[in-house]
Amino acid sequence: MEKIIVDKTTSESLDDYWEYTRIVGDDDGGKLFTPAQYEQYKKRVVPQRMSNRLYVSFGVPGEAMECKLVGPETQCFCAHRFKQHKTDFEVDACGGPLALPCQVKGCRCTAYHYVALNGSQPARCRCKHTARDHSEAGGHPCNVCTSCSGFKSPWTCGCGKPSHAHQTLVETRQQRQAVGKPVGREVPYRAMGGLTGFSSLADGYLRLAPHPGPVTQPASEPRRQEEDDMAYFERRYQERVSSLYYLS
Numbered sequence: 233m234e235k236i237i238v239d240k241t242t243s244e245s246l247d248d249y250w251e252y253t254r255i256v257g258d259d260d261g262g263k264l265f266t267p268a269q270y271e272q273y274k275k276r277v278v279p280q281r282m283s284n285r286l287y288v289s290f291g292v293p294g295e296a297m298e299c300k301l302v303g304p305e306t307q308c309f310c311a312h313r314f315k316q317h318k319t320d321f322e323v324d325a326c327g328g329p330l331a332l333p334c335q336v337k338g339c340r341c342t343a344y345h346y347v348a349l350n351g352s353q354p355a356r357c358r359c360k361h362t363a364r365d366h367s368e369a370g371g372h373p374c375n376v377c378t379s380c381s382g383f384k385s386p387w388t389c390g391c392g393k394p395s396h397a398h399q400t401l402v403e404t405r406q407q408r409q410a411v412g413k414p415v416g417r418e419v420p421y422r423a424m425g426g427l428t429g430f431s432s433l434a435d436g437y438l439r440l441a442p443h444p445g446p447v448t449q450p451a452s453e454p455r456r457q458e459e460d461d462m463a464y465f466e467r468r469y470q471e472r473v474s475s476l477y478y479l480s
């Protein structure tokens with residue numbers, strides 16, 4: 233087997249590039265910021281990101297357990313990723329319903345809405361049509377049949393409760409702290425959703441299992457992508473704990 237050797241300089245610049253994409257995402261409009269623009273961007277966005285972060289998860293309102301923690305790559309009902317939705321806010325959200333609209337041009341999604349997966353596919357509606365067959369606009373009526381008034385899945389979550397008892401929860405740090413939920417470390421990355429640490433790897437009900445075995449390779453590609461993200465974030469957490477270099 234051939235060994236791939238990456239010299240330190242290459243791996244460092246690769247690492248810088250990953251760091252850049254995690255912080256900037258699509259905010260550069262597809263054209264890399266100059267170092268000066270990048271510094272300016274970080275000065276403006278990072279402090280607000282760290283103080284106004286919104287945590288996004290999927291669970292049953294009132295229950296402490298979170299069935300799914302939404303990460304940057306987690307798909308919305310509209311089929312776009314969480315990171316493609318508006319996640320940065322200039323002011324602290326104080327109460328009221330918090331909606332994270334999709335920012336992809338032409339998409340009518342007004343609020344990030346996690347759709348439970350059945351295996352690797354989004355669960356179907358009771359009208360038998362897929363999430364894709366339903367409108368991404370509020371209420372999610374079916375585009376294919378006339379009998380469906382809005383997407384409702386008969387799927388049962390790993391927590392034992394039906395899918396429709398669940399909601400996509402958007403919470404502030406204060407709201408989570410008030411009920412004792414983890415808030416993780418403050419991070420400069422965009423669209424972190426509900427990811428708060430390495431334990432975020434597993435879905436809520438797996439985390440609560442009495443003897444969690446080693447983390448096994450997931451079957452589906454989207455999950456894998458999220459796990460890669462998580463491993464990356466965890467590494468960055470550890471490396472950056474005491475060095476807030478991006479503000480200096």
Ligand SMILES: [Zn+2]
Nearest residue numbers: 310312334339
């Ligand atoms: Zn969308």
Ligand SMILES: [Zn+2]
Nearest residue numbers: 308310334341
């Ligand atoms: Zn969406």
Ligand SMILES: [Zn+2]
Nearest residue numbers: 357359374380
């Ligand atoms: Zn339907």
Ligand SMILES: [Zn+2]
Nearest residue numbers: 359361374377
């Ligand atoms: Zn239908």
Ligand SMILES: [Zn+2]
Nearest residue numbers: 299389390391
């Ligand atoms: Zn559940």
